[in-house]
Amino acid sequence: MSIGHTLLGLLESGPRHGYDLKRAFDEKFGHDRPLHYGQVYSTMSRLLKNGLVEVDGVEAGGGPERKRYAITEAGVTDVETWIRQPEKPEPYLQSTLYTKVVLALLTGRDAGDVLDTQRAEHLRLMRVLTDRKRHGDLSDQLICDHALFHLEADLRWLELTAARLVQLASEVRT
Amino acid sequence: MTPAGSLLVAQDLHKSYGPTPALDGAGFSIHPGEVVAVMGPSGSGKSTLLHCLAGIVTPDSGTIRYDGRELSAMSDAERSALRRTEFGFVFQFGQLVPELTCVENVALPLRLTGVKRKEAERRSLEWMERLEVADLGHKRPGEVSGGQGQRVAVARSLVTQPRVVFADEPTGALDSLNGERVMQLLTEAARSTNAAVVLVTHEARVAAYSDREIVVRDGKSRDMMLEHSV
Amino acid sequence: MKRRLHDLGLGIRFALGGGREGWARTLLTAVGVGLGVALLLGAASVPHLVDQRADRIHGRQPFSAGSEKNTGQVKASLLYASADTEYRDETIGGKLLRPADADPVLPPGLSSVPAPGTMAVSPALHELLDSPEGRLLRQRLPYDITATIGDAGLVEPSELYFYAGSPSLSPDSGASSAAGFGNIGETEPLDPMLVVFVILICVVLLMPVAIFIATAVRFGGERRDRRLAALRLVGADARSTRWTAGGEALAGAVLGLGVGTLLFLGGAELIGPVGLWSFGFFPGDLRPVPWLALLVAVTVPALAVLVTLAALRSVVIEPLGVVRGGRTRRRRLWWRLVLPALGVALLLLSQNPDASSGPLSAVSSGLGLPLYEYLSPLCIAAGATFVLAGLIALLPWLVEAVVGRLRGGSPAWQLAVRRLQLSSGPAARAVGGITVAVAGSVALQMYSVGIHDDFNKVTGADASRAQYTVQAEYPDAKLAERMIGAFRETPGVGKVIGTVASYVTLPGPVASQDVRPITELTLGDCATLRELARIDSCTDGDTFVVHPSDDHDRAAWVDRTARPGEPIDTSAGEPGVPPTLWTLPASARTVTARPDPAGAEHDGIFATPGAIDASLLGSSAHTAAMLSVDQRVPDAAEHIRNTAARVSPLLGVRTVRTLERDQQYAGIQTGLQAAGLATLGLIAAAMLVSQLEQLRERRRLLAALLAFGTRRATLAGSVLWQTAVPVVLGIGLAVAGGLALGALMLRIIGKTVTDWWLFLPLAGAGAAVILAVTLLSLPALWRLMRPDGLRTE
Structure with missing residues (x-):
């Protein structure tokens, strides 16, 4: 961060x-x-x-x-x-993302945009992993799956945050 | 905004069910052989967008062009014929006719276009083989597992060699292993026939099988790849 | 037991408190059951209705001062004469009345005897007389209408009846005297064949009603099963869910009893005055026999619970869903053949109930006829019932067997056939009702037509010749002359002859084992007599002995009485009356008869009015005119009747046509067909409801099919085939079974099948059912084939 x-x-x-x-x-x-x-x-x-x-x-x-x-x-x-x-998708980046979202809200930028951009970045990486999985052997698949599940968890968090932006905005601005 | 060479393009779609707008200026485009994921939270209008694109539902306003033809200018019969011959469909569940055997279910779209039963079932079995469910041919949908049933449904969506496959949460009722396998088979088969796939899903791992995603939120769509590259 | 009651109660609460949908289902069942109950109550009212009708008919029968009925020895106070007539296709009853003292007895429905020249009429007759259609009839009944006959004096609301006051009625002119009304005639023993008929009609009509009720209590079954699954989830065991379902059905059935009662009462008010197949009734007379009504009230709810429990046997309700017993076991044939085989055996063993030979012929039944005459009809009825019930049992097997062999075809056909292969039970059950109704109707029609044609052959009457006889029950040579004159001027009448005829006998002692020689004496003028016999010369005062044209034995029989120069007893040897002797002049010539205008030959003695005074003739004497009529003249018959009424209201006009019985059989025929059709309609309604229900269950599938471009026509086609296949099989089985049953029944009474094609109208109606169910399902199909079905619930 x-x-x-x-x-x-x-x-x-x-x-x-x-x-x-x-x-x-x-x-x-x-x-x-x-x-x-x-x-x-x-x-x-x-x-x-x-x-x-x-x-x-x-x-x-x-x-x-x-x-x-x-x-x-x-x-x-x-x-x-x-x-x-967008942040490079890696573990434990939500504090940075959170900071960005809050700052976007504070400075009147589109916070949803921040999240969507990040989502696209996550998906890009997920596509790469999925493609690797498709052509790799079982150990490749298992390793990729591990990363994919983590990325998916982040993405869920992004979704959830996006759904709560309005609530967050009103809290941040007080 | 409209990339050249698109097979199916929609612009500024509006559609309301009662007072609530399901689509509020959404757009979409897809190339032949492309897999596009439509993502977004529940109730965002994903499925409505798919129904409009497939000509099942007529939007209140906006244009949808398929292969140079305006969908809203077509009659119901013409759109039905289009869906029979050029489009394929996979839904979440409840789409297989419970009385027909699996192979008959797969053959049904072919039979609807007038293909003889023997020929239709022969071609169906080929597709079922590709989707690894050929041995289920004479079972009824009630007698096979969810993953198998969904593969049968995928085989059915591809049997007419459609140019666009519409898949609405095709893995929604499956566990991750089965879901991934179905996605793998679907996208591989679609790529091999150069069919475009419109994939509605809320699952990132499923969307990861796409080439590109479109996010629908509050009836508006965003093409992330397009904006990102700009 | 207490648990079961508790479960039933829970079900009843579900049925009545299940929100809008629960109510809709309960109401649907209630209306279905109600329709059935209304029909059952109607059937249960028939005995009372028949009694009431008989009472009404007997209630206006006059009895004479000398009859047994007149225990109080009331003396005769009213003269009456029958003045029944026909008008086009209607029969009009009527009596001429004249008080014999200051305080005459009155027939029911009258408050006073109509004054001479006036009449009291039934409401229906009043209406007819006032209408343009009744113009010709008004000429015949020119009396002033001063009163209306009350309901008590009528057999049915639409009856045409009148009482006219006469100034001149006397015993001499054919009137009888009444000491009172309400002559209960001897109850005729019920015709055994009629018993068979009635039992079969009951079976044919009530079996489908029972099937319909059983179908109605299953309405909404699939949805209910899901509700019961939710019940399992919160801890109910399988058994108590079944009883809860039973409770729901019970609530629907009990409500259905209420609906049925209302429908029954409403229907009685509606149908009674109009009449059903020319059989009307007073709504008040339509009262169910109490114990039969009680039977309905108990059986229907019990049936509802039992049917539900039985239906749920093949369904496993699990906490998380419903598993319909995918029956791996095929239906077996053998036990389904037991019933029809038993029925056929009974029918083959039965003997003609009219034949008086057989091992049981000597045993008395105490019912007026020997026991075998009742036993045999029972055998026939039981046999026929077994055959019909057997058809119901056979049908599911047949449908399964046939559908299981069907392959290929168009997508619509494939969808329908596969659906039926997966579960043909519900369809087969509903169609079972049609099968019974059609098979029964076919058999009964064949049977009634068999008897009917037989009757036609016996009379050999040719209706197209339409000859008429006009007759007065007393001798009056003047009247005969007046009739000749009047009828000659009536439009459409060709030849007319008028005669007074009577029986005459040989007077003197006759050996006790010998029959007293008897012959007919016909009195008429020379012109008339020439029409009846080959007479060269004739003057008034001549007499003739007339021999039949080609029957020597009969000619010899005539000669034993008609001996020229010898006396003859013209009172016809009535017991207690001294012989009236008249000598046949020796100059009487023997001549040969020729056919009268009606085609019949008259033999015996012919006399001109100068030879004998008509008043010498005994009580068997009557005055008659015989007419030949040109049928092409419109309303010729009505003109004749009008003329007759003008000459004398007491003249009866008869035609040799077998009109009366024709109508009776036509009535039975149309009645059977109408009942068959009503049953078909009922079953069609049941099929429609299940069809709609099934469509609603498949919303999502229909929407998916629509998505991948299925034509509506394809789905409509599958709905059509899905109905058509079982119905066609059911009707095919019904026709085969009905024809076999009809042939067997005709064999018993020694008749042959005269018409193999009677089933055609009913088969056509079956086709109509298929079409109707399909067409009525289509709007729902269109409505359900919408993308909305794709949206997740």
Whole structure:
């Protein structure tokens, strides 16, 4: 899962302080693993260096690093590309997919599109496996089947998420 | 939007049953020899799309062209004749005539087009052999297993050497092993005769036997492959 | 037992509380059973109806002061004379009445004796007289209509009857005197052949009704079986599900009893006044015999439960579905042959009930006729019943055997044949009703036609010649002359002769073992007598002895009484009446008879009015006119009757045609055919319901067939064949069985088969049933052949 893209996505709805970014991330995606401050600042400095964010302003007086970050044009394009790009189908990618869906919802992109694109990618791989199975021996078939069943499970999850997008949107936007 | 060389093309289909729209601007296209999966959640309009494409149901609006001919301009008799000669069908269940033996069931579409009984049954047995159910010829559908019955149904859908096979959840009532075998046999047989297959399914592993999928959601269709490649 | 009752109760609750669909099924069964029950109640009412009819007929029979019935020794107070007549095809009953004292007795249905010149008429006659069709009749009955005969005085609502007041009726002019009404004549013993007939009619009509009821309680069976499977899932055992099904059937049957009663009452109101096969009745007279009605009320629900239990024997209801016993065992033939064989044997052993020889001929039955005369009909009835029941048992085997051999054919034919091969039972059962009805009707018709043709041969009468005899039951030479004059002016009448005729005997003692010589004396003018005998010269006052043209024995018999110059007893030797002697003039010449206008020869003594006074003739004397009629003149018969009525209302007009009996047999024929047709209709309804049900069960399959391009015509064809094959087999079996049965029954009474083709109308009706069931199934088929069936439920 790409923390950089996630934070960029969160910035798309408006400039935020590092502290706000951490809170928003934890609230929406960090259910089991809250983000350290260190991670936030190291990521932001990398994004600053790549020109994907810029410093919007520094608040005087407060704590040590009261910088406010804003996303740049290049940053938006980067988020866009990332969200639209289907993930390579592999195990345990639902947290990334989930992040993408939520960010799409937050930034007013078509979340259904994200899911459909991913589904197509999954199916593409499933076709390859099915074809391999068709021409392979029994051990090939068994190995392919294992992968196919996992991919199918992911696809079911995609279907289910797609069916619940409306519900998710209303929850995310609160 | 319409790829050249398509055998069956539908555009902007609308169809309502009562107040609820089953199709709301759906489209579709398929080439000869292509296997296209129609996917989507239950109630999304998959089956209605298939029924429209096969000329079983007339859409409220939109165009369906098969081999250059507009389906909605044809009479009921013409569409029936088309289904008899150019199309083949496999359904989820309840499609075999329980009183007829398996070979008679397979031969039925041929007999409906006027082929003599002996000849029809000979050709049927060939197809049943390809689908590995030739030994069931003289049993009745009630006496064979679900997977065998579905293979008989596949043999029946192919016996007239159709140019399009419509399969509506053909593995819906089968376990995965039987389902996969049926899909394998169906797609192989279809490819060998260059028949196009319209495969309605909600199962990804079944859809994986297709060349391409179309997703139907709320009566609208999306051709993922097309968009992806663009 | 308590469990079973509980299960039955559960079934009843299912039937009545099963929502809309449950109700629909229960109602369907109820209507089906109701139709059957209405027919059964009708049959159960026949004895009472016949009694009532007899009572009505007897109730208006007058009895005389001297009769046994007149125990109170009431003296005669009313003069009456019969004035029955015919009008076209209708018989009109009537009496002329004249009070003999101030307080005359009245026939039922009248409140007073009609004044001279007026009449009381039945409602139906009133209607006829007022209509244009009744114009000619009105001329015959010109009296003012002043009253209507009440229901009590009529045999049936549509009866044509009148009572007219007469100013001049007297015993001399043929009137009788009545001391009262309600003469219960001696009950005639029932004709044994009629007993056979009645038993067979009951069998032929009631067996299909029973079959129909049995079919009706199975309506909706497949759906019910699935409901019962759900019951198994929640823990009911197989036995209690069967009883629950029985309970459902019971509820339908009990409701059916109610529906049947309503249909019966409604039907009585509807049919009674109109009449059925010229047999009308007063709705109030149609009351079932109580114990028969009770029998129906008990048997029908019991039958419903038993049939359901039996039907479910071959069905295994599992918690997850219904397994219909795929019967691997073929139907066996041998036991199905036992019944018909037994029946044929009984029929072969039976003897003619009219023959008075045989081992049992001496045994008395106490019923008016010797025992064998009843025993033999019972044997015949039992034999015929066994044969008919045997046909029902044979049919399923036949259908299975034939259908099992059918191969190939068009897809429609193949679909139908395969369906029948898989389960021919329901079809065979329904068609069984048709088989009995057709076989029974064919046999009964052959039988009745056999008797009927026989009767025609005996009379040898040629209806096309249509000669008429007009007769008054008293001697009046003047009347004879008046009739000649009047009839000569009547349209369509050719030759007319008028005579007064009487029997005369040889007076004096006769040896006790000898028969007293007797001959006929015919009084007429010279012109009339010339028509009846070859007479050269004739003047008034002449007498003749007339010999038949070619019968010497008979001529000698005539000569023993007719001795010129010797006395003759003109009172015809009536006991208790002193002989009236008249001498045949010695001048009487012997001449030879010639045929009268009706074709008959008259011999005996011919006299002109100048030779003898008509009043000398005894009570056997009557005045008659014989007419030859040109049938081409329209309504010639009505004009003759009108003329006769004008001359005297008491003249009876008879034709030599065998009209009366012709009509009776025609009535039986049409009755049988109508009953056969009604049964066919009933069975057709049952077949239609099961056909529709079967189609509904196959929605999905029909939709799939439609999807892969099956023509509607193909499916319609399969529905047609599916009905046609069993019906054709059933009717074929019925015709073969019926012809055999009819031939056997005719053999018993020593007649030969006169018409082998009587089954044709019924066979045609069978074809109509096939067509009707198919055609009526088609709308449902079209409706079900829709893609909707493909959508998952």
